[in-house]
Amino acid sequence: MLNAKLALATNSEHQTVVKLSPAVAFGGRELVIIGGPCTVESQWQMETVATRLKAAPLQALRGGVYKPRTSPYSFQGLGIEGVEILSQVRSHYQIPVVTEVMSIAQIESIATSVDMLQVGSRNMQNFDLLKALGKVKKPVLLKRGLAATIEEFVMAAEYILSHGNSQVVLCERGIRSFDNYTRNVLDLGAVAALKQLTHLPVIVDPSHAVGKRELVTPLAKAAVAAGADGLIIECHPEPEKSVSDARQALSLEDMVKLVDSLRPLAAVVGREIVGSPNISHLAIAPR
Amino acid sequence: MLNAKLALATNSEHQTVVKLSPAVAFGGRELVIIGGPCTVESQWQMETVATRLKAAPLQALRGGVYKPRTSPYSFQGLGIEGVEILSQVRSHYQIPVVTEVMSIAQIESIATSVDMLQVGSRNMQNFDLLKALGKVKKPVLLKRGLAATIEEFVMAAEYILSHGNSQVVLCERGIRSFDNYTRNVLDLGAVAALKQLTHLPVIVDPSHAVGKRELVTPLAKAAVAAGADGLIIECHPEPEKSVSDARQALSLEDMVKLVDSLRPLAAVVGREIVGSPNISHLAIAPR
């Protein structure tokens, strides 16, 4: 059905591996867990997250510095100041960092400071941005649009691949539905379908999908069981004070518990969370 | 938000157990797997399924005898003849049987021959049917409507509960969405939410949700990881010859493999599939 040429798997063994660092790669046996706040708010915040969670272990940190907000009057992100915070935390804690890029003009400054460029749901079919990311030598995390079909999602990846960048990871993050009890509906059928259709790694964002922190853990487990190559999960040192998406962020303690609960599940489906948990000795950075 | 009085859990330990037989119950530690064809087609078909799968083990058999079909010209089910087949297989193989009831008039004859009455998605808000099932002493399997909100689903159960029948099991079976790559979208966020909101057992039908047999197994695993109390899965001795939903039925061999693959996963989330697999000595019934 799809006229993709580069994104489709030619056989069931065909699997692209996307490396964030020598130690962290999507698409292999390793389950990659990315954690962090929706929005980078301060150096203290990001250092606290890194200090507490690197040894959970998380494999990468997330944090938005340019934020796509429904209202022009909502906080739009720290911008360059946020990029610098990410850059410092990345080098100090030796942990890969992911952040969203909203326009072509932001690519250059961000690409040198982080390990992976995220395309947000609202930009999944911002084709000029996709083409520009096709010319960058950085992995791209492509989030599914709010109402994108599986075919449109694969073809959006094809835009990046066909412009020269083969390092694309797909991310299912919930689709729009008629019921607002949960924020969106996590479509794990799409994850299973994408794992068969394409050779690209597929990860899941249960936080944005469900929008309520008490439902994140069961959906994170479900995603791993369905075959996801990784997870991206919102967490915050003080969730109820988060400047955005406060309702869905986990506390750092709950994030640690989630990683612990995923370890045996990952093993059952042939996956591994690299690194042993090593939390106890870590002090929280002073504010 | 919900003005349900009987369906809501009063605390996190509050859990109803619905028994199909002395050995089979929903809502406890046991993971209940119901398998069988969409439609009862013949005695041979149902005996083959029972012979091959009882020791998989499956905990219950399904098979439709009154079929809600989009077209009046499609096969509408074997009716009473099908009820008799179910009744015979049930007593001969000592395995509980589930079938759909489409109208009040069918309740009496079906209720004496099977162990659980299913309300299909299209009838989730057939309130007169729900009221009538509230007066029956049989467990009810209530499937979520194609576009029912979580609130409407819980309130449909409340209709049955408030009319006197407390033996209700909820079933998530996929909701309508904009993408027809999969038949529906399996909403595991709803499963997680329902497990927290209500004290009723919640099971999942991955077959109708996804509509393609190659995607059933990952979604069945995801459902168990998300906390489902059971699964209902279509399988058929000759899937491609099925009179309905041929595209989504598993072969009996694949059904056995699926149960095997669920066993370690169930264990990791604190569940158990009762009975050890005991397939090898079973001969297929002659046609």
Add this chain to the structure above:
Amino acid sequence: MLNAKLALATNSEHQTVVKLSPAVAFGGRELVIIGGPCTVESQWQMETVATRLKAAPLQALRGGVYKPRTSPYSFQGLGIEGVEILSQVRSHYQIPVVTEVMSIAQIESIATSVDMLQVGSRNMQNFDLLKALGKVKKPVLLKRGLAATIEEFVMAAEYILSHGNSQVVLCERGIRSFDNYTRNVLDLGAVAALKQLTHLPVIVDPSHAVGKRELVTPLAKAAVAAGADGLIIECHPEPEKSVSDARQALSLEDMVKLVDSLRPLAAVVGREIVGSPNISHLAIAPR
């Protein structure tokens, strides 16, 4: 695409006319406007509506006596008492009456007292009810399901037609969508499609579609312009006191204004609202 045999138009002139009374028919040049409350609450209420609106003119009255409510604890309708109110108003004011039938058991008593039996959205695929209505000699108003495709809608009509009743009117009443600013989304593309696909009359319910009274009039106009054969609109003597759907009912004064505003529009698209307005001399019934 559809395997309907009886519902499809064989050419662009093929049009069924469904008569409610010698003076009122759907499917001809006449635009049929049905008005009245969501729920029959009292004799005073229905007489007030009839007194004020018969000369608007409305062609028929609506009012629910068996109500499909999400919660079992919500008012379920006056039942037989309501049927008697409808029957009296119908004979006293000589105006056709439409009401919903929710189950097979209600058909007989209702069918003798009203002029048209409505199948509600939640029962559009209650196939046993449809089959039973196929054997009744009364026009049926079939409302589209909340998430029914055009094909499923036509096939639901086919159930009634193929069981012997050719007097079916289709009603588009809004479908479920992701935005809850309006209650549902009125799908006038479906109205245009159904007018071309089938020979059955097609009417529109803008009240349930949009759920806000201030938006009913523009959608009623749009429906007429799109080719609808009639409208069914909620109105109430005291809208804010309505026991159900209070937010969407028009006042009787606004209902009169709406009919007035539709008259020139109907003329432009080749339709006519039969009867000249004759409101001034009508006294309101004493309470």
Add this chain to the structure above:
Amino acid sequence: MLNAKLALATNSEHQTVVKLSPAVAFGGRELVIIGGPCTVESQWQMETVATRLKAAPLQALRGGVYKPRTSPYSFQGLGIEGVEILSQVRSHYQIPVVTEVMSIAQIESIATSVDMLQVGSRNMQNFDLLKALGKVKKPVLLKRGLAATIEEFVMAAEYILSHGNSQVVLCERGIRSFDNYTRNVLDLGAVAALKQLTHLPVIVDPSHAVGKRELVTPLAKAAVAAGADGLIIECHPEPEKSVSDARQALSLEDMVKLVDSLRPLAAVVGREIVGSPNISHLAIAPR
């Protein structure tokens, strides 16, 4: 509900008028009809459209030169060559021209050659593009996203307004739904709601909404009856040869007929199509 500051109407008389030329303005008594092909394919094509339709009369021409296509292998538009064709036709036929801008880099060259810049559905929440358009002195035609809520749509306009450009026209073009019988579902309830909520002109694109040319005319009429300030409709000299969206384009003859059929309808709802039809003397440009 909305925290928009600039887009909301302060009272029912509050109405912005957006001028495309001295003779063509959205938001007044005049109904503005924009016609033309999905994609600019050649000078001959655009001249044919202008020659035949200017006197229909159409008030403005549309034609895409940068095309957002699902697949990177589909024709992406003529680019600068297409801008030149638009510019020539615009000056030769003295008719305003509208075209889509997909990225910030395209704004400058396009803005000097056309009269209105369109933001496509896929870019409705491309916030950096919206901010950039807020600094341009050209009217913007903002299309609703495929699954954008009314609130999100208004807030997208607010991005443009709050960055300095008050010349914004909203366009409803159908939303995603579960039924693919029509391409999308035209949401005229949103049009009625937007006319009450905001002071911005609101137009409708029935072609993309329904995706089948035989359904365009009834929906165009419905849009006018619902209160739309204008229409944007696809038409093509040889519809079946169109490089994109061939299934929904009207022939030029049908486009003329549509305008004719809208004239009396517009009058009934207090609108006017400026200019009298003057088709007969117009010769088609030689190919």
